[in-house]
Amino acid sequence: MSEAAATSVAPAEGVSGLLDDWTADKQAYHVPWGKAMMWIFLVSDTFIFTCFLTGYLNVRMTTTQPWPPQSDIFALSFGGAPIPLILIAIMTFVLITSSGTMALAVNYGYRKDKTKTIWLIIATAVFGATFVGMQAFEWSKLILEEGVRPWGNPFGAPQFGSVFFMVTGFHGLHVSAGVIYLLWVARRIWAGYYDKKGFEIVEIAGLYWHFVDLVWVFIFAFFYLL
Amino acid sequence: MAYVPLADQEIELHHPHSWVTKYVWSQDHKVIAIQYGGTAIAVGLVALVLSLFMRMQLGFPETFDLIDPNSYYQSVTMHGMIMVIYLLTALFLGGFGNYLIPLMCGARDMVFPFMNMLSYWVYLVSVIILLASFFVSGGPTGAGWTLYPPQTSMAGTPGHDMGIVLMLVSLAVFIVAFTMGGLNYVVTVLQYRCRGLTMMRLPLSVWGIFVATVLGLFAFPALLVAAIMMLFDTLLGTSFFMPAVIESGAALDYDGGSPILFQHLFWFFGHPEVYIVALPAFGLVSDVLSTHARKNIFGYRMMVWAIIAIGLLSFVVWAHHMYVSGMHPYFGFFFATTTLIIAVPTALKVYNWVLTLWEGDIRMNAPMYFAIGFIFTFIHGGLTGLFLGNVVIDLPLSDTYFVVAHFHMVMGVSPILVLFAALYHWFPKMSGRMYHEGMAKLHFWCTFLGTYAIYLPMHYLGIHGVPRRYYALGTTEFMAPATQDANTAITIAALFVGASQLLFFINVFWSLRSGEKSGANPWGANSLEWQTPDTPPIHGNWGDELPTVYRWAYDYSVPGAHEDFIPQNTPESEEPTVDAEHFDPDHDVSKADL
Numbered sequence: 001m002s003e004a005a006a007t008s009v010a011p012a013e014g015v016s017g018l019l020d021d022w023t024a025d026k027q028a029y030h031v032p033w034g035k036a037m038m039w040i041f042l043v044s045d046t047f048i049f050t051c052f053l054t055g056y057l058n059v060r061m062t063t064t065q066p067w068p069p070q071s072d073i074f075a076l077s078f079g080g081a082p083i084p085l086i087l088i089a090i091m092t093f094v095l096i097t098s099s100g101t102m103a104l105a106v107n108y109g110y111r112k113d114k115t116k117t118i119w120l121i122i123a124t125a126v127f128g129a130t131f132v133g134m135q136a137f138e139w140s141k142l143i144l145e146e147g148v149r150p151w152g153n154p155f156g157a158p159q160f161g162s163v164f165f166m167v168t169g170f171h172g173l174h175v176s177a178g179v180i181y182l183l184w185v186a187r188r189i190w191a192g193y194y195d196k197k198g199f200e201i202v203e204i205a206g207l208y209w210h211f212v213d214l215v216w217v218f219i220f221a222f223f224y225l226l
Numbered sequence: 227m228a229y230v231p232l233a234d235q236e237i238e239l240h241h242p243h244s245w246v247t248k249y250v251w252s253q254d255h256k257v258i259a260i261q262y263g264g265t266a267i268a269v270g271l272v273a274l275v276l277s278l279f280m281r282m283q284l285g286f287p288e289t290f291d292l293i294d295p296n297s298y299y300q301s302v303t304m305h306g307m308i309m310v311i312y313l314l315t316a317l318f319l320g321g322f323g324n325y326l327i328p329l330m331c332g333a334r335d336m337v338f339p340f341m342n343m344l345s346y347w348v349y350l351v352s353v354i355i356l357l358a359s360f361f362v363s364g365g366p367t368g369a370g371w372t373l374y375p376p377q378t379s380m381a382g383t384p385g386h387d388m389g390i391v392l393m394l395v396s397l398a399v400f401i402v403a404f405t406m407g408g409l410n411y412v413v414t415v416l417q418y419r420c421r422g423l424t425m426m427r428l429p430l431s432v433w434g435i436f437v438a439t440v441l442g443l444f445a446f447p448a449l450l451v452a453a454i455m456m457l458f459d460t461l462l463g464t465s466f467f468m469p470a471v472i473e474s475g476a477a478l479d480y481d482g483g484s485p486i487l488f489q490h491l492f493w494f495f496g497h498p499e500v501y502i503v504a505l506p507a508f509g510l511v512s513d514v515l516s517t518h519a520r521k522n523i524f525g526y527r528m529m530v531w532a533i534i535a536i537g538l539l540s541f542v543v544w545a546h547h548m549y550v551s552g553m554h555p556y557f558g559f560f561f562a563t564t565t566l567i568i569a570v571p572t573a574l575k576v577y578n579w580v581l582t583l584w585e586g587d588i589r590m591n592a593p594m595y596f597a598i599g600f601i602f603t604f605i606h607g608g609l610t611g612l613f614l615g616n617v618v619i620d621l622p623l624s625d626t627y628f629v630v631a632h633f634h635m636v637m638g639v640s641p642i643l644v645l646f647a648a649l650y651h652w653f654p655k656m657s658g659r660m661y662h663e664g665m666a667k668l669h670f671w672c673t674f675l676g677t678y679a680i681y682l683p684m685h686y687l688g689i690h691g692v693p694r695r696y697y698a699l700g701t702t703e704f705m706a707p708a709t710q711d712a713n714t715a716i717t718i719a720a721l722f723v724g725a726s727q728l729l730f731f732i733n734v735f736w737s738l739r740s741g742e743k744s745g746a747n748p749w750g751a752n753s754l755e756w757q758t759p760d761t762p763p764i765h766g767n768w769g770d771e772l773p774t775v776y777r778w779a780y781d782y783s784v785p786g787a788h789e790d791f792i793p794q795n796t797p798e799s800e801e802p803t804v805d806a807e808h809f810d811p812d813h814d815v816s817k818a819d820l
Contacts, residue, residue: 023425025775028416033337037413040443044405047447051494055455055487059466063482151463151479158481162464166454 285717299368306371332420434509519586607636628688
């Protein structure tokens, strides 16, 4: 069959045009397979975090004890005066910065500037590792100093600790997995694995990274602010 | 926007060199499919034996020492969970999905064969973890396959310590396995179809498996979250699902959790799960019916849209499993309405199957027996679904044998009949040999009549008020003495059906050795998997060049054609195109220029 003929047909307008486009004898999405797969995985993962947050809101309603004051618990004192949520604010800033370096890495990846791409990916991974490190600090402070446990805490509803460790833990696992994934991608770029295949992998890894970042925004809003 | 035809993309095939890489650590979708199928059927046999234990207890109470109340509940739980998830989901998606998607799409393999291989091995791990719970202290969990808290974690429930933990871990591992496989199936269908194969030319098998996989990817997360939360409740003593409970006069260390939250999460997974099992069955049976009726599937486009509509609607009906848990009447109204709406596309499919048979040149081969049997059992189970979808009728019938009869008809027997239809239908392609026709038909009649003998009386038991999940009924005022007679009869039928499944295994093993050579296309079928250069297809499926598709998969008995079928890869220059009634060139751009 001739490919020129195939491109000459004008598609229909509106919904039927969209359907024609999706159902034609071509890739439904004009993207690499890995990228399509990552998008679908992320939608599936969205359902996981949605269920976690919905479950959290639900037990916050059903618990019989008052919900602990997060802004006081998550405060750090600098020179005497406690600043509410300051650590979380710094963590959020670090994670969002890492999305910036990731976006730059994608850009330089498509420009085939391998050195800059690798260093930007490493920077992203370092920011991610910093985030996880600060999270570890936050956890140990809560566990050791404040006496918060998954099954109970001195401030009120036991579900506070349960949800905190479960949701931030699950997110932390995502970030840690992302750091490993990024370093693996950087190593393969360095080894020249993608020289022929193209650098879409940077964008695919970036999709995951931005997603983890976006999820954090929701966790921040729902758990720390609400 | 310009249309870019799908290029003849070369996938990096992993070429096996030894027996181990060819048949054990294989990345070939066909080998993985058979691994999935074999494991699923093996674990399904365990579940079958468990159900026979239950029936023996109910049919002949106080006869068997083997079955005490604990092992009865453990059998209920493991039978249900294995059948729904580890057999049906794994066999339809991991088995048939793996085998048929790349072949029917004209692809060489799945898009990421390595991940596909991992999917199987992780699935195997989940099965081993599940079966390990039979050997730990306390045995497997006996909480019922829905695992409702708080009783899952209470001391009175068998397997409340180790059994439930292994069950939840196994489910979580299964979900990981499914996700790796499912992403592959979806992306393969979307991105790796051969030239000329538009979505609207895909066989309905692929459509059913595709939409079911999408449902799985969005429904299993709820189960994963529920499993994680329940693991925390069990292992760490958190109170996600556990309210303040008093057990044997002592208050447990739980407070303020929500058992209803678990039910919502479970059924947000659980209802789509019904269609994860049903939609592949719908798809496979459509192809079997059309092929053996030598007639195109009636209303192909509507069949596709019905699959999509059922898939979408299945996410907004979950609370009809929870009417007896108590809910606001308006919610009950909403969920009853959506439940009844989902009957519309489902009924449409049933009509279309029947109309496909209408005036067809029907060949009564064994797969056709099973496919027609499926239409009967599915209509039957669907009609009782209308009773249970309504709140006021559901309340008295819930927790009786009516529900047991309903869901066994609609998502037990019906998908199993399709599985057998599909196994017999594709067996020649998978093995290169024909099965024994007489044995297959005997197997059909034993299974079909036998399951009716099991489940038809259960409807009456249910209307009579016999509660489900009871170890022993004892003497109860409202139950007629005939209840026990019915139970005995059901048990005899169940033992008969269980034993008659041996026919299938004898048939398979006999045919693998001494069945007739089938040739490439024994049924005269159109879809691409029957057009492979080798039978069974070898690694890479298509030899040097991928096939090109010129027509849909249902050109049967086309007037003017040389034979009563025209394979999808036959150009229009060689055979006539189908009549305009079934083909709309305005909606099929590539057809117009091919």
